[in-house]
Amino acid sequence: MNDNSRGFFGERPLPEFVVDPQVLRRRTRRDALLFGAGTVAALASARLLLPNAIRIDDEVAESLYSPRRTVPTYAKTQITPLKNNYNGATPDPGYIPGWHLTLDGLASGVSVALDIRSLLTHFSIHEQITRLVCVEGWSAIAWWAGVRFDDLLRAYSPMSQARWVQVESSVNLDASGNPDPYYVSLDLASARHPQTLLATHFNGQPLTVEHGAPLRLLVPVKLGLKNVKAITKLTYVAQEPRDYWAERGYSHYDGI
Amino acid sequence: MGCSTTPRKEGISTSRLPEKPDVLVAKRHHLLVRWSHWLNVPILLGLILSGISIYWASPIYQHKSDPLTGNFDVAADIGIWICGHVPGLRHYSSPPDWVYNHLSLGPGMLAPALRLHWLCAYAFMLNGAVYVVGLISGGGWRGLLPRRTDLLDAFRMLRYYLGIPFAKLTRRQWPHPSFNTKYNALQRAAYFSVPLAGCLSVATGWAIHKPMQFHSLAAIFGGLDSARVWHFWLMWIFVLFAVPHVILVFADGWDTFRGIITGWSARVTRSEATGNER
Numbered sequence: 001m002n003d004n005s006r007g008f009f010g011e012r013p014l015p016e017f018v019v020d021p022q023v024l025r026r027r028t029r030r031d032a033l034l035f036g037a038g039t040v041a042a043l044a045s046a047r048l049l050l051p052n053a054i055r056i057d058d059e060v061a062e063s064l065y066s067p068r069r070t071v072p073t074y075a076k077t078q079i080t081p082l083k084n085n086y087n088g089a090t091p092d093p094g095y096i097p098g099w100h101l102t103l104d105g106l107a108s109g110v111s112v113a114l115d116i117r118s119l120l121t122h123f124s125i126h127e128q129i130t131r132l133v134c135v136e137g138w139s140a141i142a143w144w145a146g147v148r149f150d151d152l153l154r155a156y157s158p159m160s161q162a163r164w165v166q167v168e169s170s171v172n173l174d175a176s177g178n179p180d181p182y183y184v185s186l187d188l189a190s191a192r193h194p195q196t197l198l199a200t201h202f203n204g205q206p207l208t209v210e211h212g213a214p215l216r217l218l219v220p221v222k223l224g225l226k227n228v229k230a231i232t233k234l235t236y237v238a239q240e241p242r243d244y245w246a247e248r249g250y251s252h253y254d255g256i
Numbered sequence: 257m258g259c260s261t262t263p264r265k266e267g268i269s270t271s272r273l274p275e276k277p278d279v280l281v282a283k284r285h286h287l288l289v290r291w292s293h294w295l296n297v298p299i300l301l302g303l304i305l306s307g308i309s310i311y312w313a314s315p316i317y318q319h320k321s322d323p324l325t326g327n328f329d330v331a332a333d334i335g336i337w338i339c340g341h342v343p344g345l346r347h348y349s350s351p352p353d354w355v356y357n358h359l360s361l362g363p364g365m366l367a368p369a370l371r372l373h374w375l376c377a378y379a380f381m382l383n384g385a386v387y388v389v390g391l392i393s394g395g396g397w398r399g400l401l402p403r404r405t406d407l408l409d410a411f412r413m414l415r416y417y418l419g420i421p422f423a424k425l426t427r428r429q430w431p432h433p434s435f436n437t438k439y440n441a442l443q444r445a446a447y448f449s450v451p452l453a454g455c456l457s458v459a460t461g462w463a464i465h466k467p468m469q470f471h472s473l474a475a476i477f478g479g480l481d482s483a484r485v486w487h488f489w490l491m492w493i494f495v496l497f498a499v500p501h502v503i504l505v506f507a508d509g510w511d512t513f514r515g516i517i518t519g520w521s522a523r524v525t526r527s528e529a530t531g532n533e534r
Contacts, residue, residue, distance in 0.1 A: 016282045017280075027520070035517060046376075050375055053378070131468075135366070136314040256465070
């Protein structure tokens with residue numbers, strides 16, 4: 001039996017000593033009270049820390065981000081179905097013919113309106129098959145094509161102090177079909193990621209209304225809820241702008 | 257309570273120090289090990305309750321949605337079954353939510369659940385580090401390492417546990433197998449694998465939480481979707497550990513429970529005592 005007590009990994013005999021029973025009793029009472037108080041204090045501080053938990057995790061996510069680290073890409077055989085995940089009702093496609101993208105907060109100081117034709121003709125189109133991950137836990141591998149956000153940023157530079165872009169869709173509806181504009185905050189570092197697209201095509205076809213025709217954001221380093229469908233406006237700002245889901249208790253940065 | 261056998265004899269005048277037999281105690285658990293043990297109670301509770309609320313948002317066990325109810329979640333099926341078969345629950349207002357109402361923060365609580373889960377997850381990692389420091393500075397890690405004799409000894413322990421009801425019924429002597437180690441083989445298996453499950457839970461948790469930045473970590477577990485399956489079943493290891501853990505500490509008695517509070521055990525066996533002298 002002695003093989004247990006030899007060598008570096010061998011179990012050592014427990015240190016033993018003699019105590020007054022009174023000392024043992026007092027120590028038991030003291031330690032039980034201390035651990036009880038410690039656990040209650042931990043629970044109380046958790047209540048205080050809870051609102052900051054998201055901020056802490058946002059900081060962690062931001063420090064994990066690297067513009068050089070790309071997300072995995074997949075083969076066409078690995079594509080999975082992607083459901084229409086509009087938060088509310090799917091908009092009526094009537095907005096599509098008159099659609100244009102407004103750019104605000106540019107270095108030039110004037111706002112710019114682009115239609116889909118000028119986007120498609122002035123920028124090169126990039127294809128990618130990447131995973132879109134929902135905050136709920138499900139994900140889908142889909143085949144996208146579109147303009148690199150970085151190319152748009154180079155062609156229409158934001159004002160120098162801009163660190164964020166607010167991405168908006170004015171055509172978004174709530175569950176009962178009433179207008180419910182959707183807006184998210186996106187840090188410009190993530191917007192400049194080489195795999196961040198302003199997508200125009202899905203599965204080799206122009207986007208359908210279910211997937212955000214004619215232009216949606218595809219930012220695979222973020223949760224799906226940042227991937228705004230039917231974008232109507234991009235506003236470059238210095239301070240972190242409003243975010244639809246952050247206002248509803250979710251995190252702000254959403255880096256995955 | 258072996259420590260309170262001495263009656264107080266205040267009246268004896270011959271000595272101001274009455275003969276109180278002192279107790280021999282063994283140092284069993286380092287202070288940091290005890291702290292991390294107790295902090296794990298609220299942390300794991302928070303992780304499991306919020307984890308099941310997160311599970312609700314996209315259950316990993318689904319089936320084709322029921323044409324009548326639209327239900328596709330196996331956990332909802334379990335709730336429906338429970339409400340249909342357990343007396344007193346027949347008129348439960350929302351059977352598909354029964355599981356979530358009783359084992360989580362509730363359905364539709366994704367945002368607060370994520371917040372609580374992250375807070376508890378960071379606390380769990382810190383607490384794990386405290387535990388490791390305690391194991392190293394107290395030397396307790398040696399008591400957790402598997403031995404060559406463990407398989408046989410585990411069978412002896414299993415036979416002992418399984419024989420208890422029979423021995424009780426027939427009023428037969430049924431002595432606990434004796435070991436000259438800190439833990440018996442079954443305890444060692446449990447106390448060795450639960451920290452391992454903790455490490456795997458943290459690794460799969462990061463793989464799920466940051467599947468792009470940590471995509472190679474997710475790939476180790478077979479990708480994002482199977483990392484979620486791993487993470488789910490790792491939770492059950494904690495549950496399946498905690499239930500007998502709590503039952504057995506009550507069965508084993510006060511000394512074992514006091515041990516994780518004070519760190520001291522007064523149940524020093526002769527073999528341990530002689531082992532100390534060698």
